[in-house]
Amino acid sequence: MFKFNSRVIVSRSHFFHRSPKLITRSIGFTPKAENDLIHRLISILQSCNDPCLLPQGRQVHAQITLGGYGIDGPIGSKILGMYIFCGSILDAKNIFFRLDLGRCMVWNWMIRGFTLMGWFDFALLFYFKMLSVGTYPDKYTFPYVFKACNSLNAVSLGRWIHNMVSQMGLEMDMYVGSSLVKFYADNDHISDARHVFDKMSEKDVVLWNAMLHGYAKSGDIDIAFELLKEMRFTDIQLNSVAFVSILSLCASEGMLKYGSVIHGLVMKYGLELDPPVANTLLAMYAKCQCLSDTRKLFDMMPQTDLVAWNGMMAGYVQNGLMSEALNLFSEMISSGVKPDSFTFASLLPSVSEAASLKQGKEIHCYIIRSAIHVDVFLNSALIDLYFKCRKVDMASRIFKQSTYIDVVICTAMISGYVLHEMSSDALGIFRLLVHQRMRPTSVTLASVLPACAGLVALKLGKELHGNILKSGHEGSCFVSGALMDMYSKCGRLDLAHQVFRRTSRRDAILWNTMITNCAQNGTPENAIDLFRQMAMVGTNCDCVSISAALSACSNLPAAHYGKEIHGFMVRHAFNSDVFACSALVDFYAKCGSLDFAQRVFNMMPVKNEIRSLMKERGVQKTPGYSWIEINNATHMFVAADKNHTESAQIYHVLKILTFECEEKTMVPSFTIQCTNDL
Numbered sequence: 001m002f003k004f005n006s007r008v009i010v011s012r013s014h015f016f017h018r019s020p021k022l023i024t025r026s027i028g029f030t031p032k033a034e035n036d037l038i039h040r041l042i043s044i045l046q047s048c049n050d051p052c053l054l055p056q057g058r059q060v061h062a063q064i065t066l067g068g069y070g071i072d073g074p075i076g077s078k079i080l081g082m083y084i085f086c087g088s089i090l091d092a093k094n095i096f097f098r099l100d101l102g103r104c105m106v107w108n109w110m111i112r113g114f115t116l117m118g119w120f121d122f123a124l125l126f127y128f129k130m131l132s133v134g135t136y137p138d139k140y141t142f143p144y145v146f147k148a149c150n151s152l153n154a155v156s157l158g159r160w161i162h163n164m165v166s167q168m169g170l171e172m173d174m175y176v177g178s179s180l181v182k183f184y185a186d187n188d189h190i191s192d193a194r195h196v197f198d199k200m201s202e203k204d205v206v207l208w209n210a211m212l213h214g215y216a217k218s219g220d221i222d223i224a225f226e227l228l229k230e231m232r233f234t235d236i237q238l239n240s241v242a243f244v245s246i247l248s249l250c251a252s253e254g255m256l257k258y259g260s261v262i263h264g265l266v267m268k269y270g271l272e273l274d275p276p277v278a279n280t281l282l283a284m285y286a287k288c289q290c291l292s293d294t295r296k297l298f299d300m301m302p303q304t305d306l307v308a309w310n311g312m313m314a315g316y317v318q319n320g321l322m323s324e325a326l327n328l329f330s331e332m333i334s335s336g337v338k339p340d341s342f343t344f345a346s347l348l349p350s351v352s353e354a355a356s357l358k359q360g361k362e363i364h365c366y367i368i369r370s371a372i373h374v375d376v377f378l379n380s381a382l383i384d385l386y387f388k389c390r391k392v393d394m395a396s397r398i399f400k401q402s403t404y405i406d407v408v409i410c411t412a413m414i415s416g417y418v419l420h421e422m423s424s425d426a427l428g429i430f431r432l433l434v435h436q437r438m439r440p441t442s443v444t445l446a447s448v449l450p451a452c453a454g455l456v457a458l459k460l461g462k463e464l465h466g467n468i469l470k471s472g473h474e475g476s477c478f479v480s481g482a483l484m485d486m487y488s489k490c491g492r493l494d495l496a497h498q499v500f501r502r503t504s505r506r507d508a509i510l511w512n513t514m515i516t517n518c519a520q521n522g523t524p525e526n527a528i529d530l531f532r533q534m535a536m537v538g539t540n541c542d543c544v545s546i547s548a549a550l551s552a553c554s555n556l557p558a559a560h561y562g563k564e565i566h567g568f569m570v571r572h573a574f575n576s577d578v579f580a581c582s583a584l585v586d587f588y589a590k591c592g593s594l595d596f597a598q599r600v601f602n603m604m605p606v607k608n609e610i611r612s613l614m615k616e617r618g619v620q621k622t623p624g625y626s627w628i629e630i631n632n633a634t635h636m637f638v639a640a641d642k643n644h645t646e647s648a649q650i651y652h653v654l655k656i657l658t659f660e661c662e663e664k665t666m667v668p669s670f671t672i673q674c675t676n677d678l
Helices: 002-014 021-028 034-047 051-066 074-085 089-096 104-117 120-132 142-151 155-167 174-186 190-199 205-218 221-232 240-253 256-268 275-287 291-300 306-318 322-334 341-354 357-369 376-388 392-401 407-419 423-435 442-454 458-471 477-489 493-502 508-520 524-536 543-552 556-571 578-590 594-603 607-616 647-663
Strands: 626-630 633-637
Touching: 034 051, 034 074, 051 074, 074 089, 074 104, 089 104, 104 120, 104 142, 120 142, 142 155, 142 174, 155 174, 174 190, 174 205, 190 205, 205 221, 205 240, 221 240, 240 256, 240 275, 256 275, 275 291, 275 306, 291 306, 306 322, 306 341, 322 341, 341 357, 341 376, 357 376, 376 392, 376 407, 392 407, 407 423, 407 442, 423 442, 442 458, 442 477, 458 477, 477 493, 477 508, 493 508, 508 524, 508 543, 524 543, 524 556, 543 556, 543 578, 556 578, 578 594
Parallel strands: none
Antiparallel strands: 626 633
């Protein structure tokens, strides 16, 4: 008997994947001891725990049924587990209702299966059904229940289940504790995650990594670093998961100083050649604009896999080195590495930024010819390409032909429509997104808000603001900036100020947005006051900040504020910045001090390059339009416009009015009054 058992196990380990027929031959043998037979059947069932082996698993199940063996015992749960591992949730469900539902393990398999399949609502439904029949969960139940709550953003329900965990005395279990920490951290409740973490008497590497990942996700670089130090002083061995989490944070925040220290630790632990760590280091150096270090690291890798090629290519694109990205793609093809959808999703932005329709179409054709799997990210990149190349019809066609539509591709369409000032179409896509019960991300909300501003749809903008508050996205600088811009363009600067004050983490972009809004709404005092506050709190002012503040001062009553900013520019070495100096020239010119404007222009070190740079980049001033409503009809025009259907009559009347002005010596003056002190 022992020899037969050994033969089955050996055949499972070494020959099963090549010759699954051994299963049926083994089962055909009838042993004397039933326990040994069950042991062999379980061993064979475990060999089928792979989606590719579902037919063989069904064959084993059929042999068990034909042999007259019941499924109430351990063999029944193994059959159920086999179907779960094979991804056949319907087969699992048919088995489930024939098993003893008083056993917790049976329910755990179904909850796990629904969670792995992404059917999170069914996972929670089975959890509550389990409670209703009087079966109590165990420590293996809750990790998948919390994962389902996490995926559905059901924070309140998760807290309720957490209370049940505490009452059952399972909160101190590391398996449950790790899932709780991850649940709270992923839902931006980092203090609750830390509370659970601190209560744990024993902490394994999974728990430490979950807490570290939470701080990395929330952007708390200092606390994450302190936690990493604590972890080093324990018996826990740092692994690649910990380094990937904190390096990802350094990359997203552009923290080169911290990232370099972590790189040293990585080398100390001998993980610099570990593929996930090496690829995260690539991304970190690329996002910190250290392309030379990125390339050195890339060249030092003994084996550059597809992820490394994609990371290097994305680094070039993020830093505006479009030709280098295209050259690297050619190098990648020459080396025999086959690109995937992520490769093209990384490469296409280089073509989009250059608005090169020809190159974009060539890449699109390559994708079709090579039968590359087109996922939502690649579809989004293609949509972005065609929008930026002004091919709205092509972008819309790709969207309509997409087999799967999610929030990523909807966001790309919204951004594209907003780019082309098609606000109604952008809002239509957003309504589709809501109707399909997709959860908009912060990027989605920041993209759709300009559509409300474009239509001056204050009511709809307020409704979106309510949605943002409910979903907890107002803390995002992107969303806050878009909200401020929307309220400002709808004439509610007071509401824009409220959003600005409620945002705790304000970056330079947020400050610049608020200063610009004040300037555009004719409140120069508020703009200058914000500019001063920005400098006082330590946020680095840039050329955009200076340009926005100077635009607020471009009238005589606020001219003295402009002089103050000019002094700030001199003290902080902005007097050599082209864009800041251009704004200063514009300020002096609009205030009538042409001598000062000429003097500033003459002092600009690169004045001869400005016109050629503008021509090279295709910079053009968008003409300012004016609207007038007469008899419920809106008429739009620009200076010297002759596109109106009644332009001949309009200019005839204008000529008569000009003649009458001259007759009465009422010649309009177009001179600008200057002040002596400028």
